[in-house]
Amino acid sequence: MRPFLRTQTALKCSARAARALPTCWAARPFSYSARAASALRPLDASKLEVTKNTTPKPLSKPEDLVFGKEFTDHMLTIEWNKEEGWLNPKITPYQNLSLDPATCVFHYAFECFEGLKAYKDKSGKVRLFRPDKNMARLNKSSARIALPTFDSEALIELISKFVQLEAAKIPEQRGYSLYLRPTMIGTQKTLGVGPPGSALLYVIASPVGPYYPTGFKAVSLEATDYAVRAWPGGVGDKKLGANYAPCIVPQLEASSRGHQQNLWLFGEEQYVTEVGTMNMFAAIKDKKTGQKELVTAPLDGTILEGVTRDSVLALARERLIPEGWKISERKYTITELAEASKEGRLLEAFGAGTAAIVSPIRKIAWKDETIDCGLKATEESGEIALKMKNWIEAIQYGDEEHEWSYVSSK
């Protein structure tokens, strides 16, 4: 087993590849430049050009906002091509993309994205939450599908300027934020299957309300064993568009039976992997010792490397271990959850992701069983999920000064 390529390696490899190609083949699947990646222009935040929108449009009232439906008046765009590298970044009025119908993003899913939020703190400063993690992941995602990589700090600086420009569009109420969607797409307009010779990196912004406007609402899941989201050696750990469209039908199947999300199992062992588009956590008491354990699946290549997952783990290690908890990244099965539930040892379970921070789980339908996840009928969240939400929000909104919170500047 060779380890997978990391950031930049794809570029180097393709340069070698282009040289090695026999002529008969070169004209077809590969069109990458043999020019060294190092000779190309890096992403340069100082070159930002801003064109303001002269006809801004009003947004809905904060309480009427729907996730990802309304966008601010501007967008950040940066073009890349294999001859020049990254062109000057631009902030322009929010506008349609005009693309040739042969563009490779429409045919071969050359696309990856990130989701992060900007929060307004009590003093009016605009804060990002761990943007370095999103940038690192976007670089890993793009390299995996032969899209260009970029300097993470430069993109954070550009996003920082972008959210400053849109600061007035960030609702001030607690729980509200500006959802940011960095996206990279391949823009080469030929049908040959090969690495894109051009790409577009863009960021759009959507003001959003709290995921649970009236407090937590514990969800019901259906365990999916007839379809597989990710597999070893695949791309399930990258934030690629390719991982999303195939998940909709299993989600609809779960919904048709009254569940809010599906839970992805893997393999004959029926390992618990992810819930819908979130990472999954379970709090279990050990059968023999009574030791309380917060468990989540390990990053084995089949799990999305969630920023919220990482934050939950770090806070749990810092703040729950002293309270006697054990924190584990390990494989665990649906059978283990079912058994713990029957024996009253499943204390709680929750999903973790940027949209909701945490999403408490009431029950999981699995085959003919219903696994009760430990909440009382009157409860909508367990103790750990609630603590995590409060801890993470305090950092996101700057109530607690923390290195994870990045204060943006113009």
Added chain:
Amino acid sequence: MRPFLRTQTALKCSARAARALPTCWAARPFSYSARAASALRPLDASKLEVTKNTTPKPLSKPEDLVFGKEFTDHMLTIEWNKEEGWLNPKITPYQNLSLDPATCVFHYAFECFEGLKAYKDKSGKVRLFRPDKNMARLNKSSARIALPTFDSEALIELISKFVQLEAAKIPEQRGYSLYLRPTMIGTQKTLGVGPPGSALLYVIASPVGPYYPTGFKAVSLEATDYAVRAWPGGVGDKKLGANYAPCIVPQLEASSRGHQQNLWLFGEEQYVTEVGTMNMFAAIKDKKTGQKELVTAPLDGTILEGVTRDSVLALARERLIPEGWKISERKYTITELAEASKEGRLLEAFGAGTAAIVSPIRKIAWKDETIDCGLKATEESGEIALKMKNWIEAIQYGDEEHEWSYVSSK
């Protein structure tokens, strides 16, 4: 194990789903209409509206054509939305698509496609090769990612009219054709992860030359065991964009070591699945009986259901069995190929796909071995690959009348 959803089921299921959704969730991941699919307008070829391009542009000389780089002057487009169904089909001048940057095709890979060719026969008639197979597969692909399905015959009729309009752009020389790319994309412009409420089906056309302009050129493959293209329960048998972008880096890796394509292995057993973007065939002589066998991997959900694959199998059953061949769709391993090669029993191997029809394979690099696929140093193709190319081309160009050849009409 429940079987996967088929054509139309996704629509029905989502209608059920929408009704079953609790209010708190309904505003977020799902936005599908509860309106019955049957009330929506079907795809209707008789409603075609044609706007001719008044400024046609010249194409390169046939011998200078590069696959999928130049397109004809028109395109066929059909919009769909969940309230109305399929709108009137349109043939318009070839033009850019103008899409909101939040459009779901850019984020979640709501996209699937087909590839087929139109050929001009000796009498000037324009023929399609087995378009019913492409339509059936496109419907399966689209249903699997919650995009709308359509009446196959209606789309064949529309494509037929489209190629008639572009008939002058189909080179008449043998080996030349008009490559057609039906594509369906989700066009809903919101970031919630759910079934697209609108879609665009379009067809573009690129005149192409023969894959091997100067005769066959046998290729060298590298067996890929560090990355996995598809998995049981996944979507590797559908023609989704999602299956393509993740394949580029392994292809580049193979190219960097001088190979033209990679060969996808699967599992600990190292089953042979597909070669690059083609299906794979091997001709092997049995160790004990000397029986000659043409073998390809079975359609177990991890293999693309290639139209050329199906055609090779059908012709082999019809024309090679009488010559004493055994034709098998069965699992086989790279070890089996290596052993047969060492013992002189690997007669030949080839890829099969729309672009090249067949692509003879000279050798496969696997770990530290090189598997010789049976060609003499002076040969660029084995006997079966050559026969298949000739048989299939004779049908495609109408030299042999066959039910697979569809003569288009205005």
